[in-house]
Amino acid sequence: MLIIGELINTSRKLIGEAVEKRDADYIRKIAADQVAAGANYVDINCGTMIFDEVETMEWLVNTVQEVVQVPLCIDSPNPKAIEAGLKLARNGQSLINSITGEKERYAEILPLVLNYKTKVVALCMDDNGMPETAEDRMAVAQNLYQNLTEAGVSEDDIYFDPLVKPVSTGDKAGQEVLDTIKLIKQKYPKVHMVCGLSNVSFGLPNRKMLNQFFMIQTMTMGMDSYILNPLDKSMMGAVQGSQTLLGNDSYCTGYLNAHRNKLYE
Known part of the structure; x- marks a missing residue:
């Protein structure tokens, strides 16, 4: 993680x-x-x-x-x-945030990825704007994957961002992200997934709780990277607890360390 x-x-x-x-x-x-x-x-x-x-x-x-x-x-x-x-x-190894399928942005950022041998966040958007459906996001991801790998970028250095939108503006916004993660990880199991969580709760009360719930859901689908506030003990505790329950924590070592560090108080 x-x-x-x-x-x-x-x-x-x-x-x-x-x-x-x-x-x-x-x-x-x-x-x-x-x-x-x-x-x-x-x-x-x-x-x-x-x-x-x-x-x-x-x-x-x-x-x-x-x-x-x-x-x-x-x-x-x-x-x-x-x-x-x-x-x-x-x-x-530095990480660039971000490249997109937009022709101008892609042409500007790809040389930096190659010259500095960085990892790169790849946003699932192109010159047609922000996709509405998981299938539309997947089409952008396929083009980005093909272009980046053909240019010499390692799969392990690609971090797809499925673009989180507020559920307050569309009740299927969260589900579309979950479906996108599933599609990308099924086709390209060696790439990574990353997102910022806070957009999903925009405009709603109890935002921290919604963000935490969404983090758990996305992790279950294959999200393995997050842009978040690590000083939020509740969120970091949920990250570690979810990793433990998903079998990514040998002998529950990370969970026990989180307990000792008082993340669950």
Whole structure:
């Protein structure tokens, strides 16, 4: 199970303020706390810093790497910002978030994946927009899989994102994601699946609970990576408990460690 810590994102008020002030101590603490809580990757997203995103990305990557040794997920709509982060990343294999089936985006991101030998999040969307059905998502995934693997990207480095939409705007939105995961994993068992959970509960009360329920459902279907807040003990406890019940925790070691770390209090 791959956990990508989502907190260093300038769209979050406190992070945005800290970045504006270049408060390195605060950023370092958030990065270190996420890793201590179980994050395997630290996501860095400063996409709201439109006018100086490249420079901000460089500062964030350098600042985070002063205190953590895990790889980074470089997350941006701007290919120049992504490359700026990749140039400085030095801990393991970086992850790019993200490539899509959109011709322009694909052409911009593929060279970065190949040049920096990264993993890559592949969003199930193309120039036709966000697909509505699992079958439409699968068609995009098939094209991305073929193009990426033919270009030399390893199956093990591809992380398909099935695109989670709010169930508040369509009551089948959650089921479409579950069906998409099943279709992709049946056809391409060696690729990975990743998603952010929070979209599913947008506009509804008790969001944390819905996110947790959805995490358990998606994991059962084959999701093996999440972009989430690792400081949320309830969520991390549910991740570990689900792994144990799915047979991915030899001798329940991870569950017992989670218990000792008081994730279930």
